[in-house]
Amino acid sequence: MTSVLEAQGLGKRYGRRWALRDCTIDIPQGHVVGLVGPNGAGKTTLLKLATGVLEPTTGGIGVLGGRPAAGPAQLARVGFVAQDTPVYSALTVADHLRIGARLNPGWDATLARERIVRLGLDPAHRAGRLSGGQRAQLALTLGLAKRPDLLILDEPVASLDPLARRDFLQGLMEATAEHRFSVVLSSHLVSDLERTCDYLIVLVDSRVQVAGRTEELLAAHHRLTGPRRTDGTPPTAGRVVSARHTDRQSTFVVAGDAPAMDPAWTVSGLGMEDLVLAYMDHSTAADLEALR
Numbered sequence: 372m373t374s375v376l377e378a379q380g381l382g383k384r385y386g387r388r389w390a391l392r393d394c395t396i397d398i399p400q401g402h403v404v405g406l407v408g409p410n411g412a413g414k415t416t417l418l419k420l421a422t423g424v425l426e427p428t429t430g431g432i433g434v435l436g437g438r439p440a441a442g443p444a445q446l447a448r449v450g451f452v453a454q455d456t457p458v459y460s461a462l463t464v465a466d467h468l469r470i471g472a473r474l475n476p477g478w479d480a481t482l483a484r485e486r487i488v489r490l491g492l493d494p495a496h497r498a499g500r501l502s503g504g505q506r507a508q509l510a511l512t513l514g515l516a517k518r519p520d521l522l523i524l525d526e527p528v529a530s531l532d533p534l535a536r537r538d539f540l541q542g543l544m545e546a547t548a549e550h551r552f553s554v555v556l557s558s559h560l561v562s563d564l565e566r567t568c569d570y571l572i573v574l575v576d577s578r579v580q581v582a583g584r585t586e587e588l589l590a591a592h593h594r595l596t597g598p599r600r601t602d603g604t605p606p607t608a609g610r611v612v613s614a615r616h617t618d619r620q621s622t623f624v625v626a627g628d629a630p631a632m633d634p635a636w637t638v639s640g641l642g643m644e645d646l647v648l649a650y651m652d653h654s655t656a657a658d659l660e661a662l663r
C-alpha cells in the first residue's frame with residue numbers, strides 16, 4: 372500500500388538553525404496521525420514540507436506516492452488547514468463555499484452545504500464576524516468538501532475553548548469514519564490527540580523521537596518503579612527512554628518487551644501523555660548530555 376507520508380533524511384534549515392532534521396518516517400494510509408511536540412519543535416515545518424509550501428534543505432518527502440504540490444492532481448488529493456484556520460474576513464460563508472467549488476475539481480457541494488446547516492452557520496455571515504470555533508469549523512468544512520485522500524491540519528484547535536475543541540474533533544472523527552481518508556493533525560496538547568489519533572509522531576527539538584501505531588507504541592513501553600539505583604541504570608534490558616531519581620526511588624520508562632522483574636520493582640503500562648512526556652524528557656536528557 373502507498374504510504375500517506377514518507378520521508379527520508381528530511382531536514383529544513385533556516386539560516387544556521389535546523390527547524391527539522393534527520394526525519395525518516397513511513398506512515399501507512401488510513402490513519403489519523405497525531406503529530407505532537409512542544410512549541411517550536413518543528414511540527415509546522417514538517418507539515419509545510421508535506422504540502423509543498425516549503426522545500427527541504429536535505430532529504431526527500433513523498434505524499435500519497437507523489438511529490439508534494441507536484442501538480443493539480445496531487446494538489447487535489449491533499450487538503451491543508453493551516454495554523455489559526457485562516458479564512459477571508461470580508462467574504463461570507465457562502466462565498467467561501469463558492470470559491471472552494473471553483474478551485475477544487477472534486478468539490479462535494481452537498482457535504483459542504485449540509486455541514487454548514489448542521490453547524491448552524493448562516494451562509495450570509497461574513498467570516499470575519501464568526502467566532503474562533505465557527506471559523507475553525509468553516510475551515511474544516513472547506514478541507515472536507517474538497518474530498519481529499521489526506522487532510523493535514525496544523526494545530527486546528529489551539530485557539531478553541533474546550534467545548535468548541537470537542538465539537539471540532541468530533542466532526543473530524545465523524546467525517547473520517549464516513550469518508551475514509553487519512554488525517555495528519557498537529558497539536559502541542561496530548562489530550563486533543565488521545566481521543567482522536569491511532570498513530571503518533573513525537574517531535575521534540577526538531578527531531579522525530581518516536582513514531583508508530585499508538586496501540587503498538589503503548590504496548591512496547593513500560594514504566595519501572597523501584598528502589599533507587601545507584602548506578603542510574605534500570606534493573607532490566609531494554610532501551611531507556613527516560614529516567615528519574617529521588618533519594619529513595621528510581622523510575623524508568625523503557626522500550627522493549629515486558630521485563631521479568633525483581634519483586635522489589637513495579638512494572639506498569641503508560642498512557643499516551645506519559646509516553647509523550649517520557650520522550651520529551653529523553654530529548655532534554657540528551658541535550659544535557661551533549662553539553663557535558
Ligand SMILES: Nc1ncnc2c1ncn2[C@@H]1O[C@H](COP(=O)(O)OP(=O)(O)OP(=O)(O)O)[C@@H](O)[C@H]1O
Pocket residue numbers: 385389390391408409410411412413414415416417526559
Ligand atoms: N520562517 C522562519 N524563519 C526562521 N526560523 C523559523 C521560521 N519558521 C520557523 N522557524 C523556526 O523553526 C523552528 C520550528 O518551527 P515550527 O513552526 O515548525 O515549530 P512548531 O512545532 O510548529 O511550533 P508551534 O507549536 O509553536 O507552532 C522554531 O525554532 C522556529 O523559530
